[in-house]
Amino acid sequence: MITIKDIARAAGVSHTTVSRALNGSSLIKPGTRERIEKIASDMNYVPNYSAKNLVTRKSNTIGLFFSSIEQGTSSSFLAEALKGIRRELDKNYMLTVSGIDDPGSLGSVNPRRYDGILVMSQSELDNGFIYHVRASGIPLVVLNRQLDDPSIPNVASDDRVGGRAAADHACEQGHRRIAIIEGKPGFKSSSERRSGYMDGLIAHGLSPNPNYFVQGDYSIESGYSAMNRLLDLPQRPTAVFCGNDDMAIGAMNACFDRGVSIPGDISLIGFDDMVFARYTNPPLTTIRKSVAEIAEEGTKLLLRHMEHPDLKPVQHLLGSRLVRRRSVAEPADTGGS
């Protein structure tokens, strides 16, 4: 394997000069630089990053840690997140991906291995890990989940605004009996989406009906059973806001199974706008939240924190907006006009 010393020899200069030439130092004569660059590329030189990192005390890698990498459904998150991160990340950064709960994840977190860490978090269970990273002194940004602790840089979607948009839309279509299938209890996203939903109801002069709050846990199955409970109610809702698209799909399946037509009998609104939302039957009206965008913003933020270690942490909430498809109609008992 060829090193800067080989190049130095070939160019008749010292290896320091080569190092400088290759790293764009300003104190190299343009002619010399070009000559060295030419030789380096002719010789197919690639730098040894271990050596480089050893002396610069960097690792050139940023780590993405994922909660519940073992979980099935929200898997498209990962691809999206990667997409967003890569867009922002300088091309010679390495990006590693690990599960927060992978054995060894905790131990691997040290400043020599990571220049910065992104945590794609889904639940408060990740807090232990997050604080461990914080304690290690590595620049850190938490993605995807709204944090209560303002001392940690954080990028997430504005779940409350999204919930509000969903409720508003249902109200504007004329619905008055609007239920909600809630996300996992204890999750910030669940409570924020619920708050937004209630905001919307109240803004339209509706008072929330306790029967219309039913618990889910963000899984397809939970959406299915939650919807069944709703359908068992003596007075069914005419619209249901589901805490995420997965549950909306579960809810749809429950309706299919019981012969309830969407949106004829019941309107449905999801949250996330995952790829398949567009291909359900009927296509799902939902709240778009862009994981890629969150990841992108988060990466920018992380990079800034890496450069300026004592930047003030901020919480950055990205807008979420309604995308209308065909799972919402006017309620039957309100009539067409």
Added chain:
Amino acid sequence: MITIKDIARAAGVSHTTVSRALNGSSLIKPGTRERIEKIASDMNYVPNYSAKNLVTRKSNTIGLFFSSIEQGTSSSFLAEALKGIRRELDKNYMLTVSGIDDPGSLGSVNPRRYDGILVMSQSELDNGFIYHVRASGIPLVVLNRQLDDPSIPNVASDDRVGGRAAADHACEQGHRRIAIIEGKPGFKSSSERRSGYMDGLIAHGLSPNPNYFVQGDYSIESGYSAMNRLLDLPQRPTAVFCGNDDMAIGAMNACFDRGVSIPGDISLIGFDDMVFARYTNPPLTTIRKSVAEIAEEGTKLLLRHMEHPDLKPVQHLLGSRLVRRRSVAEPADTGGS
């Protein structure tokens, strides 16, 4: 940051001894080892991997390269793959993820950065990259796509067997007019699945009807339009084998839109068994191919090749089998019994 020299000082030995003790060398007195290990852990020592890698000429990282990381649909692949890889990978290996077409991917491929490389490939477009890796001398396994070149270690699903299983199932249900929506032209997986499909037809005494081969490209949209073409035929097929689940979903949507009932009017079979296959309406009968399993096998294989550099490359085809759900029924014009 604390180093082995600090530990050496604290223990009153040389740093060499510390290095040996911490790396399980056999020439250290058990007592000394324990003492040193205790001190190291008390001092919260973590090794500097840059230094380590510099001298051992390893990188301790394996790279996963993904084709079309920018593409939307098959995104759940990534999560699955990661799952499988992590299961096999020693906990202190780093795993990086990059897109094959990320700028800089090619340049980053050098033996100092990766001890081994996994390519999750979807198309022949990746060949350039694959051969570049091979030329660099890094141990390599190509996942997910069946390779023609036997000189590269390869793990994929047995697409032909899967296609055969799909056709067999349709035949056994009594179908005689069975169409296929093919995958992307030029992809090995497309032609293998088609071959399997034809094998099945022929084994049941059916001769393939040219009208029943229609082109798709693995995207949802292509499934949609392909199915429309099939529905326009004067004599419609009674069953359709789709090259993957995405296209099956597109096909389903086409049927919905034209009021064609599944499986009442037409039966549908997919390929992949992605998460949502279970939640379409009706639930999709499909061929299960486990990406996680492929990734797992591939990682094992890679690890073996890293240890024994001149192991013979093998091609490993993993079985794929039918999972019956509710998108297939007996054909209407054949009658119930």
Added chain:
DNA sequence: CCTTTAAATGTTAACGTTTTCATCATAAAG
């Protein structure tokens, strides 16, 4: 032309490990 200053290059040490080779005990063998 000589001095001063700036620009370009070179020397050497460092980064934190592992590894080769040497040294020193200690125990076994004579």
Added chain:
DNA sequence: CTTTATGATGAAAACGTTAACATTTAAAGG
């Protein structure tokens, strides 16, 4: 008791870079 082997430790070099400091070269000023 010596010698010899062996088991445990240490010293020094090496890995491929960058960085601090020193030196040379070239340009400018008088």
